[in-house]
Amino acid sequence: xxxxxxxxxxxxxxxxxxxxxxxxxxxxxxxxxxxxxxxxxxxxxxxxxxxxxxxxxxxxxxxxxxxxxxxxxxxxxxxxxxxxxxxxxxxxxxxxxxxxxxxxxxxxxxxxxxxxxxxxxxxxxxxxxxxxxxxxxxxxxxxxxxxxxxxxxxxxxxxxxxxxxx
Amino acid sequence: xxxxxxxxxxxxxxxxxxxxxxxxxxxxxxxxxxxxxxxxxxxxxxxxxxxxxxxxxxxxxxxxxxxxx
Numbered sequence: 001x002x003x004x005x006x007x008x009x010x011x012x013x014x015x016x017x018x019x020x021x022x023x024x025x026x027x028x029x030x031x032x033x034x035x036x037x038x039x040x041x042x043x044x045x046x047x048x049x050x051x052x053x054x055x056x057x058x059x060x061x062x063x064x065x066x067x068x069x070x071x072x073x074x075x076x077x078x079x080x081x082x083x084x085x086x087x088x089x090x091x092x093x094x095x096x097x098x099x100x101x102x103x104x105x106x107x108x109x110x111x112x113x114x115x116x117x118x119x120x121x122x123x124x125x126x127x128x129x130x131x132x133x134x135x136x137x138x139x140x141x142x143x144x145x146x147x148x149x150x151x152x153x154x155x156x157x158x159x160x161x162x163x164x165x166x
Numbered sequence: 167x168x169x170x171x172x173x174x175x176x177x178x179x180x181x182x183x184x185x186x187x188x189x190x191x192x193x194x195x196x197x198x199x200x201x202x203x204x205x206x207x208x209x210x211x212x213x214x215x216x217x218x219x220x221x222x223x224x225x226x227x228x229x230x231x232x233x234x235x
Contacts, residue, residue: 061195091189120189128188 022124029134030122034112052162054086056131060101064147071152073107135162
């Protein structure tokens with residue numbers, strides 16, 4: 001009985017350990033350097049210091065992203081003059097899928113591509129989609145996993161909180 | 167002897183388990199890969215099982231193949 005308990009504890013520890021080191025509120029956002037999905041521009045996260053960044057990891061095969069992208073685009077339109085930028089990092093294995101998605105649902109904010117998945121790995125992504133509110137100093141303020149109706153209100157509130165800080 | 171063979175077999179079976187990161191689930195997110203491709207049909211089946219056999223449960227949780235929600 002004791003041995004079974006030990007085994008079960010080890011399994012539980014192994015299963016939950018992965019989320020322990022994921023980037024969470026208060027951690028500095030890992031820097032990245034990715035190419036834009038259209039054109040050749042390379043974008044670094046630290047280029048956006050001084051702005052509040054809403055970093056969204058998305059993919060064409062992720063149904064909640066279908067809901068979130070147009071809403072994020074509208075939100076970005078409302079907030080961009082206050083010093084907010086939305087950056088979408090696409091993790092599709094096939095770039096064609098992402099471009100097809102963007103044709104149907106165009107957005108105004110920069111979309112970067114990461115086919116190898118190195119960036120979501122460095123953030124310790126636990127779910128798709130996941131997005132991060134990063135303040136002007138490059139520190140993560142809020143992690144948002146998934147996307148349901150009504151989430152956009154909470155996201156906008158957290159971005160406004162980050163804007164208040166210097 | 168048979169315990170050793172069983173142990174080796176178990177290890178070989180577990181090599182078939184791949185660790186899939188959340189952002190690599192594109193193939194798993196396809197409709198064909200869902201445990202339950204037609205939710206309406208499945209709901210009907212579950213209702214029938216319940217009323218005819220008083221059987222319920224044993225089905226997986228929802229949330230979509232992409233682990234999004």
